[in-house]
Amino acid sequence: MIPVRQQPEPTDFESRVRAKGVAFLQKASRPQAWENREYWRDSLKDLYRAYDEVCAYSAQWIPRIEGSPTVDHFIPKSVRPELAYEWSNFRLSCLKMNARKRDFQDVLDPFQIQPDWFILDFPSLIIKANPELEESIKSQVKSTIKRLKLNDDDDCVKHRQDWLMCYCKKQFPFDFLKKTAPFIAYELERQKLIEVISSIMSVS
Structure with missing residues (x-):
């Protein structure tokens, strides 16, 4: 892993992701299921471009199809559901790394690590x-x-x-x-x- 610099959220992120998510969370502040409410996926293309198509955890390029780029919630939705639709909590991750990290919280934040760690x-x-x-x-x-x-x-x-x-x-x-x-x-x-x-x- 190497340090990853946080990129600014897209100009239309509020309308495409956050507003829809906030509306959902107002009805279910601690969701037990997120099916059909995965609005963060609407930001995946932006995330992929913003972070140069590189996985934050493996530090390698994610092919668009075979590599399956995904949105990882650095702080898990189960822990902080209010961050489920926040760009600042998203990390670009290949599917394999995302599946391994899951809801565990013993992985360092790519935004916080320092060179040469x-x-x-x-x-x-x-x-x-x-x-x-x-x-x-x-x-x-x-x-x-x-x-x-x-x-x-x-x-x-x-x-x-x-x-x-x-x-x-x-x-x-x-x-x-x-x-x-x-x-x-x-x-x-x-x-x-x-x-x-x-x-x-x-x-x-």
Whole structure:
């Protein structure tokens, strides 16, 4: 994960999402079901564009169809239903990360994390907590990694590997890697590995 800068809400968000949601919540302040009241979905295209089509949790590009971009409520609807229709509570998430986060509250907010809290090991591509962090933050980073299964899911690691290997094989430039896999690109820059990563990954 890398820090995500909160983007301003769309100009028509009030009429398309918030107003409808507020009207619903006035009738049911603690909804037990949200069926046919998922007005936040009307903001998904805006969210997708505003956050450059990148998942806030995996820090990788979400293909429009195969990747299934979703609206994640950072503070769960079950905890703060009044935030269910608030742009500031929305995070762009791929379906897999959203399903893992669910209503758990042990995942760090991408809007609040700081640079270098999460680091990437090469060549294993395992995500770790920066060892220099104070213990309380380090614990939260580890909890986030565990909850989202960023290392436990082989597909997550393989996906990082796919992006990196394509770059190593010069299938696209570094600027494209920064756009589609910004965490990987950031770590290559931070660790000064941009020019030597191909040899580290044993790509001739």
